[in-house]
Amino acid sequence: MHAHRHRPAAVLTAALAASALLAALAGCAAPAAEPLVPDPDAPVAITVLVAPVYFEANYVAEAQGFYAEHGLDVTIQRGTTADAALAALANGSAQLAGSSGVATITAASRGIDARIVGGISGMDEDANSGIYVGAGSGFDSPADLTGATIAINGLRNTTELLLRIAIDEDGGDSSKTQFVEIPYSAMNQSLASGQVDAIYQVSPFSSSVDGVRLENPYSADFAGAPAVAWVATSAYAEQNPAVIDAYTAAMAEAYAYANEHPDAVRAVLDEVTELSAEDLEATELIEFGMTIEPEVVGRLADAMLDYGFIDRGVELAELLREGS
Amino acid sequence: MTATALATGRPVATAGARTRRLVWGWRLALVLLLAGLWELSRAPWSPAAELLPPLADIGVALAGLPLRAETWAAVGATLGAALTGLAIAGVLGVALGTLLGLLPAVARATRLLVELARAMPVFGLLPVCILLLGTGFPLTVVIVVTACVWPFLVQTRLGVAGLHPQLRDVVRAYRVPRPLVVRRVLLPQALPMIGTGLRIALAMAVVVTIGTETIIQSTGLGERIAIAERSGAMALMFAYVLLAALLGLACNVLAVAAERSLTRWRPAEVG
Numbered sequence: 001m002h003a004h005r006h007r008p009a010a011v012l013t014a015a016l017a018a019s020a021l022l023a024a025l026a027g028c029a030a031p032a033a034e035p036l037v038p039d040p041d042a043p044v045a046i047t048v049l050v051a052p053v054y055f056e057a058n059y060v061a062e063a064q065g066f067y068a069e070h071g072l073d074v075t076i077q078r079g080t081t082a083d084a085a086l087a088a089l090a091n092g093s094a095q096l097a098g099s100s101g102v103a104t105i106t107a108a109s110r111g112i113d114a115r116i117v118g119g120i121s122g123m124d125e126d127a128n129s130g131i132y133v134g135a136g137s138g139f140d141s142p143a144d145l146t147g148a149t150i151a152i153n154g155l156r157n158t159t160e161l162l163l164r165i166a167i168d169e170d171g172g173d174s175s176k177t178q179f180v181e182i183p184y185s186a187m188n189q190s191l192a193s194g195q196v197d198a199i200y201q202v203s204p205f206s207s208s209v210d211g212v213r214l215e216n217p218y219s220a221d222f223a224g225a226p227a228v229a230w231v232a233t234s235a236y237a238e239q240n241p242a243v244i245d246a247y248t249a250a251m252a253e254a255y256a257y258a259n260e261h262p263d264a265v266r267a268v269l270d271e272v273t274e275l276s277a278e279d280l281e282a283t284e285l286i287e288f289g290m291t292i293e294p295e296v297v298g299r300l301a302d303a304m305l306d307y308g309f310i311d312r313g314v315e316l317a318e319l320l321r322e323g324s
Numbered sequence: 325m326t327a328t329a330l331a332t333g334r335p336v337a338t339a340g341a342r343t344r345r346l347v348w349g350w351r352l353a354l355v356l357l358l359a360g361l362w363e364l365s366r367a368p369w370s371p372a373a374e375l376l377p378p379l380a381d382i383g384v385a386l387a388g389l390p391l392r393a394e395t396w397a398a399v400g401a402t403l404g405a406a407l408t409g410l411a412i413a414g415v416l417g418v419a420l421g422t423l424l425g426l427l428p429a430v431a432r433a434t435r436l437l438v439e440l441a442r443a444m445p446v447f448g449l450l451p452v453c454i455l456l457l458g459t460g461f462p463l464t465v466v467i468v469v470t471a472c473v474w475p476f477l478v479q480t481r482l483g484v485a486g487l488h489p490q491l492r493d494v495v496r497a498y499r500v501p502r503p504l505v506v507r508r509v510l511l512p513q514a515l516p517m518i519g520t521g522l523r524i525a526l527a528m529a530v531v532v533t534i535g536t537e538t539i540i541q542s543t544g545l546g547e548r549i550a551i552a553e554r555s556g557a558m559a560l561m562f563a564y565v566l567l568a569a570l571l572g573l574a575c576n577v578l579a580v581a582a583e584r585s586l587t588r589w590r591p592a593e594v595g
Contacts, residue, residue, distance in 0.1 A: 080539070185558070189373070274560055276557065
């Protein structure tokens with residue numbers, strides 16, 4: 001009886017002891033007070049979660065030894081969604097992640113610690129992707145897409161935002177446009193069968209679309225905003241500025257190399273995708289690397305607020321790392 | 325039937341052979357029917373025409389899979405995650421199931437919760453689990469455990485609870501200690517039920533592992549399926565889907581064999 005009465009207290013004590021132990025362990029795992037400094041003789045090990053697209057330059061950097069030169073020992077991990085990337089940063093399983101600019105702004109507006117530390121590719125259209133409509137459909141300009149149904153790969157992300165802006169700037173009304181989510185591999189068929197009026201298609205599927213491509217609908221206003229950016233937590237970036245600098249410097253070299261050596265990029269694609277030889281040959285490679293213009297990022301965040309992508313505006317100071 | 329076999333021997337053997345031939349004939353007919361349906365869905369008027377490659381292309385891709393190093397890495401990763409999750413689910417499920425079998429009141433109190441948990445779609449947990457565990461091996465294992473613990477738990481509980489009245493009287497009369505009863509009477513009695521749980525859970529483990537890999541893109545057959553799909557290599561994608569099905573089939577054959585060897589001591593009618 002006596003023991004019984006004391007049991008809850010004992011359980012509580014055990015729980016407190018366990019949480020104290022966990023806290024102590026977490027303390028050990030957290031970055032030491034000393035900032036990490038990359039050194040070619042004693043490289044700093046980091047894990048980088050690359051985005052599902054625009055990851056080629058990371059493999060080029062690894063193969064060309066740019067990471068080692070900058071004192072980094074980088075483990076490249078393939079990422080999936082922006083949410084998964086931010087989760088990996090938050091739980092420390094990755095130190096840097098490639099993520100969409102729009103997704104990062106969305107996260108920051110919700111109070112999640114995510115800083116853009118460098119750009120991978122801008123929001124200008126490349127030759128492989130674009131908006132396609134059926135031949136003879138009567139859709140000749142973005143404004144015509146008012147009231148149309150457009151297939152995109154993911155809702156509430158970059159493509160939807162930029163297409164809505166393009167339709168409205170062209171004199172249309174994007175609030176009457178319907179966006180549906182369809183995987184790239186099924187888009188061509190859904191356009192051909194009339195299930196949707198337009199698709200936003202990318203390589204390699206764009207080469208076999210039965211339709212015509214509209215002129216570049218993307219607004220030039222956002223050319224300095226990152227479609228895909230390098231993201232870190234502010235906690236990590238402020239603790240280890242030298243690591244971030246070394247990483248962005250190594251990637252800048254990799255971008256220059258990749259832009260000059262398309263064969264190296266195609267070799268990476270051949271290695272990590274299942275693209276056929278023809279598709280690989282036909283793929284026009286993107287231009288890697290971009291300078292982020294804070295003013296344009298601010299404009300992007302404002303547009304996201306206007307279009308209801310976020311409920312709360314974002315201060316540039318809580319989004320961009322100084323000097324990125 | 326047995327009597328005829330004993331009496332005449334040969335004629336029945338031929339009848340058996342005839343039946344076997346008939347079964348193979350039906351199987352062949354079914355495969356041909358399915359192949360015909362597939363080719364029909366590829367006809368130009370079909371809404372899925374562009375997505376479905378000719379069967380011959382899939383066959384060629386399937387035959388080429390063993391020559392790819394990444395195939396073996398993927399099979400290894402998928403099996404590793406599925407079996408690790410299955411093992412943990414087995415230990416957890418059998419332990420909890422035994423407990424619930426011994427404590428009918430607790431079993432009744434928790435039944436609704438267990439039924440709810442069993443019916444829960446595990447993939448719905450993915451976003452939360454990604455936040456906690458990242459997107460690697462531990463996540464896949466946790467998802468597999470969450471899906472596979474229930475068949476073990478439910479089957480063990482049923483097996484342990486249904487103690488034969490005569491056995492119960494014997495155990496009571498001899499005042500056999502509780503731990504010994506659990507180890508020597510209840511668990512052996514529950515083994516055939518647990519074996520069924522194992523078979524259900526194993527099939528689930530493979531499917532859930534591949535599903536998780538497809539969504540989170542961790543190394544495995546699911547990731548190969550997703551990469552092939554994104555690259556527009558549809559024949560290769562279906563080849564990987566078929567390989568995944570074959571893997572599930574192989575696991576089931578092994579599970580049936582394991583179940584048999586576990587329950588060999590029992591009269592055949594139960595197994």
